[in-house]
Amino acid sequence: MTKRLYAYISLLLCCLLAPADAFAEASKKEIQQYEKAVILMNEGRYGEALPIFKQLVRGNKNFVDASWSLAELYALMGDDGKRIQTLQYVAKPKVARYWNSMMRLAAAYHETCNYQEAINVYKQIPQSEIGYYKMAQPKIAECEAAIKLMESPVPFSATNMGPNINTEFDDYWPSITADEGLFSTTVKLNKREGESAFGKSVHEDIFVDKKAANGTWPKTQNAGSCINTIHNEGAQSFSLDGRYMFFVACDRQGGSGSCDIYYSIRVGDGWSKAVVPTAPLNTKYWETNPSLSPTGDKLYFASNRPGSIGKTDIWVVDVKIKQDGYLEFSNPKNLGPKVNTKEDELSPFIHADNQTLFFSSKGRGGLGKYDVFVSYKDGKGGWTEAKNIGYPLNTCKDEIGFVVNAYGDKAYFSSNGQEKNGRGRDIYELKLQDGNARPVKHMKFAKGKIVDAETKQPVMAQIDVYSIKNNEKVFKSVSDSKTGEFISCVPEGEDAGVNVDRKGYLFYSEYFDENQKLKFPEKGVAMEKIAVGKKITLKNIFFDFDKYSLRPASHHELDRLVQFLKDNPQVYIRLEGHTDSKGNHDYNVTLSENRAKVAFDYLVERRIAKERLEYKGYGPDKPIASNSTAEGRAQNRRTEVIITAK
Numbered sequence: 001m002t003k004r005l006y007a008y009i010s011l012l013l014c015c016l017l018a019p020a021d022a023f024a025e026a027s028k029k030e031i032q033q034y035e036k037a038v039i040l041m042n043e044g045r046y047g048e049a050l051p052i053f054k055q056l057v058r059g060n061k062n063f064v065d066a067s068w069s070l071a072e073l074y075a076l077m078g079d080d081g082k083r084i085q086t087l088q089y090v091a092k093p094k095v096a097r098y099w100n101s102m103m104r105l106a107a108a109y110h111e112t113c114n115y116q117e118a119i120n121v122y123k124q125i126p127q128s129e130i131g132y133y134k135m136a137q138p139k140i141a142e143c144e145a146a147i148k149l150m151e152s153p154v155p156f157s158a159t160n161m162g163p164n165i166n167t168e169f170d171d172y173w174p175s176i177t178a179d180e181g182l183f184s185t186t187v188k189l190n191k192r193e194g195e196s197a198f199g200k201s202v203h204e205d206i207f208v209d210k211k212a213a214n215g216t217w218p219k220t221q222n223a224g225s226c227i228n229t230i231h232n233e234g235a236q237s238f239s240l241d242g243r244y245m246f247f248v249a250c251d252r253q254g255g256s257g258s259c260d261i262y263y264s265i266r267v268g269d270g271w272s273k274a275v276v277p278t279a280p281l282n283t284k285y286w287e288t289n290p291s292l293s294p295t296g297d298k299l300y301f302a303s304n305r306p307g308s309i310g311k312t313d314i315w316v317v318d319v320k321i322k323q324d325g326y327l328e329f330s331n332p333k334n335l336g337p338k339v340n341t342k343e344d345e346l347s348p349f350i351h352a353d354n355q356t357l358f359f360s361s362k363g364r365g366g367l368g369k370y371d372v373f374v375s376y377k378d379g380k381g382g383w384t385e386a387k388n389i390g391y392p393l394n395t396c397k398d399e400i401g402f403v404v405n406a407y408g409d410k411a412y413f414s415s416n417g418q419e420k421n422g423r424g425r426d427i428y429e430l431k432l433q434d435g436n437a438r439p440v441k442h443m444k445f446a447k448g449k450i451v452d453a454e455t456k457q458p459v460m461a462q463i464d465v466y467s468i469k470n471n472e473k474v475f476k477s478v479s480d481s482k483t484g485e486f487i488s489c490v491p492e493g494e495d496a497g498v499n500v501d502r503k504g505y506l507f508y509s510e511y512f513d514e515n516q517k518l519k520f521p522e523k524g525v526a527m528e529k530i531a532v533g534k535k536i537t538l539k540n541i542f543f544d545f546d547k548y549s550l551r552p553a554s555h556h557e558l559d560r561l562v563q564f565l566k567d568n569p570q571v572y573i574r575l576e577g578h579t580d581s582k583g584n585h586d587y588n589v590t591l592s593e594n595r596a597k598v599a600f601d602y603l604v605e606r607r608i609a610k611e612r613l614e615y616k617g618y619g620p621d622k623p624i625a626s627n628s629t630a631e632g633r634a635q636n637r638r639t640e641v642i643i644t645a646k
Contacts, residue, residue: 002236022371025096034066041073049073064097068104070636078194078422080112091121098128106139111368113396113417115143115150145365147397154390154437158418158428164217165209168192171426172414173235173289177242177491177613178406178445180351183209183217183449184233184413185246185427193416193424204234215241226271227264240352240406241477242266243325243485246290246460248300249274249331250534256282261290261301265325268482281317281329289347294443294489296321296476298327300357302525310342314359323503325460325478336381339375346370353441353487354405354474357383360400364388364466368396372413374437383616391435395432406443406489442492448520450500453528458484461502461527464560464576468495468511468540469479471556490518495553497540499560505529506643507564509557513541530571536561536641541599551603556598560604561641575599580633581620593617599639614644 007296027033033052040049051368053073056066064542069089074083087108089103102121107558109118122136122143160166170188177183184206189200205228209220227233227247236247243266261281264271274283285305304312314335320328334340341363348359358369364386373386373393388394389402397417399418404411408431416425432438450459458480465488467476474496480485492497493514500508505527528534540557543550565571577592596615604610625632 007449019270023554025064026056026060026066028065030056030060030063031056033062034069035067038069041069041076044196045154046073046196046198047266050077057089060076061090062096064095064101068101071104071108072359075108075283076194079080079425080108083263084108084112090429099125099132103132103135106136110139110143111396113368115146115396120145121300129438142365146367146391149367149391149394150386152390153392155433156390156393156430158393158413158415160421161412161427161429164219166423166426167207167220168263170416171252173401174403174412174414174427175237175345176237176403176405176412178443178487179447179506180405181211182238182242183211183220183412183437184238185220186236193422201230203230204232206236206245207232209545223271227274229509232259235288235290235347237289237291237349237403238535239295239296239477240475240489243477243480243486244292244327245271246292247274248288248290257286259286259288261287263290263327263401266480268480275326277327278328280332288549292319292347293350293353294471294475295354297473298350300335301351302346302348305332309334309337309340310344310363312344312346313340314345314348314357321462321476321478323462325481333449335383338385344370345399349401350404351408351439352475353402353408353439353491355441356404356439358402358437359386359387360398360402361386367394368417370397370398370400372399374401376462378442380538387437399426404432404439406445407437408442408490443489444492444518445487445488445489446518446520447485448503449524450478450479450486452525453526453527456524458482459502459505459527460484461500461505464501465490465501466499466556468493468497468542468553471553484524488518495551497556499557500525500527501560501564502527503567506534506536506641507560508538509539509560524554530643532643532646533542534643539640541639543595543598548591548598550598553595558602559606562603562608564606565612566601570646571643572614574616574642574644576605576615576622576640576642577617578622578636578638578640579619580636581623581627582633585619589617589619589621592616592619595639 009227035048035422037052041492052068053066061154065085071083071086077416087105091105092414106118106121119140120141125132125136127133135182167187171185173186175184187206188204190199190200192444207220208223209217232250238243238245246263248259249262254276260276262276264274283305284353287301287303289302297319298316300316302312303315316333317329318331343363345359345361357375360460363374366388372389373385375391376385378384395417399413402413411430411432414425418428452459460481461479461493463477463486466473475489478589495514498510508525513526538557541554565578575596577596579588579592600613600615623636625635627633
């Protein structure tokens with residue numbers, strides 16, 4: 001899914017200032033042999049093309065096209081040393097088309113991390129060679145920038161994830177869930193580094209691994225026929241909770257273009273039939289590398305559609321999670337010039353903190369082909385200027401698919417430049433230290449299960465988590481339709497509110513303070529069907545001490561109640577206020593009634609008919625826990641909603 005830089009430069013150099021009699025130094029027979037070898041190389045028949053090119057180079061040093069093509073063949077075969085040696089053979093003043101060969105030699109040095117050697121060659125191009133000179137100057141700047149990055153290394157230490165995650169083929173596009181229990185990759189089957197694809201069924205498949213109980217990764221497995229076909233499937237990513245797998249599939253019926261974004265919903269240990277959205281997510285152009293925000297309302301992806309700044313840009317589209325778990329997409333937007341350039345940007349990854357975006361780019365300078373960059377939300381609806389995360393993580397090769405775990409201390413990515421092991425692209429793991437491109441926030445997670453309160457059967461419901469501090473959403477997803485299981489995330493060091501919602505049921509409310517361990521009821525979150533006498537305890541209604549002034553942090557919960565009443569216009573309720581037993585009884589009753597009335601007024605102000613509402617204060621008269629402990633008293637101080645009619 002990436003283009004080779006040397007092929008791009010070679011194409012430019014072939015076209016630039018090439019004389020009309022480019023093959024004048026070769027005989028008719030040599031030209032025929034050369035054309036045969038080029039066809040063989042383009043077909044991937046490297047072993048057959050190689051001896052023909054070598055014979056032509058040995059037989060006629062001035063037949064520089066043969067040397068150039070031989071160098072390109074060595075590059076395809078992964079032999080950088082022989083590629084450079086072949087170009088050095090013809091990059092001599094007395095050999096035809098000297099400056100063209102010099103540019104090719106400089107590019108070969110550049111692409112093999114020999115930045116100073118590349119600069120030395122680029123600087124030999126004289127201004128009189130106008131075309132080549134103009135091409136050389138930005139390349140010199142790129143090499144100088146790479147050297148500068150290498151002079152200020154960042155303390156990264158990447159570790160190959162080994163044979164249980166990596167295969168004998170190219171492995172890329174890693175993805176991991178919030179609980180770090182599921183891991184997935186794309187594998188380019190049946191082609192090893194430097195090998196030809198000729199005569200082989202080379203295609204991309206998605207592989208998935210489930211962490212063992214002892215914390216290790218067993219051998220990764222093909223995701224199977226529910227996801228993979230004989231065509232290409234890859235560039236996959238899990239949603240934070242693993243409920244969704246997004247991926248890219250090519251050449252399927254029903255798609256909008258050659259390659260489109262699909263998604264599948266996890267059901268128990270399996271996956272639903274893949275869904276291919278239409279416009280505006282997918283178009284007749286190329287869409288790839290989907291990444292769902294933790295709030296479930298944005299999907300980041302790469303596309304070369306009209307409106308892009310460069311060749312392939314990072315885009316974002318709005319997402320709506322429906323009650324049945326399926327998704328709707330709208331309002332695509334380009335992320336703009338602080339992220340995108342005139343070149344290629346790929347593999348966006350939005351972290352669990354919903355503030356930090358990692359991606360790979362060719363257009364911002366750096367050490368080589370695709371480097372990893374990071375950008376942060378600027379608080380004004382945009383993004384900060386992207387920053388190269390540094391050397392030695394980035395190399396002169398490709399670093400792509402950079403993803404970070406929810407807590408923010410470990411990253412995973414694919415590279416063919418970390419080590420020379422003859423394996424091509426492998427998946428690497430590294431630890432992120434403070435200040436080294438770490439996400440803005442650490443995220444902690446909790447697992448839970450949602451069940452029907454009466455039948456105890458699993459329920460598919462929506463889970464919303466938001467920050468008490470600013471009422472901003474931090475996570476949204478749905479529970480498993482088969483098991484009721486879910487994973488939710490909250491920022492470390494922040495109070496968080498949780499709402500669980502399902503049509504036909506009362507919504508469920510939970511509160512976690514910043515020091516509290518994230519934990520849901522062991523027997524499951526019990527969802528009550530809407531019925532007279534059933535109640536909701538609003539755990540995210542907050543008042544100042546000994547007062548009935550409503551804190552702004554309460555608005556999210558009350559807004560959820562407003563929406564519940566709008567969705568269920570036949571429902572009537574009573575708001576009940578309760579206190580603990582400390583203090584004067586009559587005073588507590590009055591305080592609780594005033595607090596219930598404040599909530600009542602909030603609903604009325606938002607156009608809920610008064611006729612549907614009641615309020616009453618009970619003070620300490622209906623405790624649900626002992627008043628002898630601080631924890632019990634905290635439980636007794638509460639606001640409840642009782643269904644009075646439906």
